[in-house]
Every structure is written in C-alpha cells, then in structure tokens.
Amino acid sequence: MPGGGALPALLKIGVIGGLGLYGVANSLYNVDGGHRAIVFNRILGIKDKVYSEGTHLMIPWFERPIIYDVRARPHLVESTSGSRDLQMVKIGLRVLTRPKSTQLTEIYRTLGENYNERVLPSIIHETLKAVVAQYNASQLITQRENVSKEIRKILTERAAYFNIQLDD
Known part of the structure; x- marks a missing residue:
C-alpha cells in the first residue's frame, strides 16, 4: 500500500529513538566529591579500576557502579x-x-x-x-x-x- 507506510515508519523511529535515549541516560553515573566508585560487570565481575569524582560511562544492564564514601x-x-x-x-x-x-x-x-x-x-x-x-x-x-x-x-x-x- 503506497502512501500508508508513513505511520509505521514513524512508530519504528519513535521506538528506536526512545530506546536509544533510555540507553544513553542509563549509561552515565556520577561520583560525588569525597566518594570513589568501582564497577561490577555481570559477566567479568569487579573491574580493577577505581573511578574518582565526575561523570563516567557504563554499559546499562551489564554493569553497575558501587560507590564508596572515602571521607573520614x-x-x-x-x-x-x-x-x-x-x-x-x-x-x-x-x-x-x-x-x-x-x-x-x-x-x-x-x-x-x-x-x-x-x-x-x-x-x-x-x-x-x-x-x-x-x-x-x-x-x-x-x-x-x-x-x-x-x-x-x-x-x-x-x-x-x-x-x-x-x-x-
């Protein structure tokens, strides 16, 4: 059906765009001042790197940050x-x-x-x-x-x- 494919195409773009925004929003985490973070990966376990203050990237659903307060x-x-x-x-x-x-x-x-x-x-x-x-x-x-x-x-x-x- 020519001309009737605009709505399904927009729906696909909307769903893909929504999933993309959700993934990007969940791939960032913040480490506040006086804190440090380590990252737990569901496949590989704990990563050896310690993350300092700032915004960092992670893979949503596979990784989660564990944030420690390092202040006295x-x-x-x-x-x-x-x-x-x-x-x-x-x-x-x-x-x-x-x-x-x-x-x-x-x-x-x-x-x-x-x-x-x-x-x-x-x-x-x-x-x-x-x-x-x-x-x-x-x-x-x-x-x-x-x-x-x-x-x-x-x-x-x-x-x-x-x-x-x-x-x-």
Missing part, C-alpha cells in the same frame, strides 16, 4: 573491660576511619559494601580489652596518654590489614 567517618564504641587488678572499667573510644581508596576492589571482594560494620566493632573491642588488661584501674587514669598511644598503634596495624585507614 567517626565511630563511637563503648566497652566494658577488666583491668589488670580485675576491676571492670568502662571505656569510650572515638575513631575516625576511611577505606584506602586504592584498595576498594579488594575491600569489596573480601568484605563487601558494609565493611565498617563487619570489621571495626570486633577489632576495636579486641584491642580495647587487650590494652586495658595490661594496666591497673589507677594506671589507666594516670597513664592515659600511653594507653591512648598503644590503642592507636594496635588499631592502626589491625585496620591496615583490612585496608582501612585510621585518621584519629
């Missing part, structure tokens, strides 16, 4: 531990942590997206109990600076094993 975040922990003279001591600890941005792919592979909740409570409690057990209750007050330095040193070493940096 505070964690408050209170723990009751036994001192060397067997007195129970309640200690509060505030720690500023952030992931090592160059190791985000390794963090995702080993710990997942919620690495803080998996690692920090256990290493902080273990460290507090180990250090507090070396001092008497009175020494914890009089030698507060030494206790703080020792806790910081041990926590920094333990967190580095999990690719987490301590800032404070």
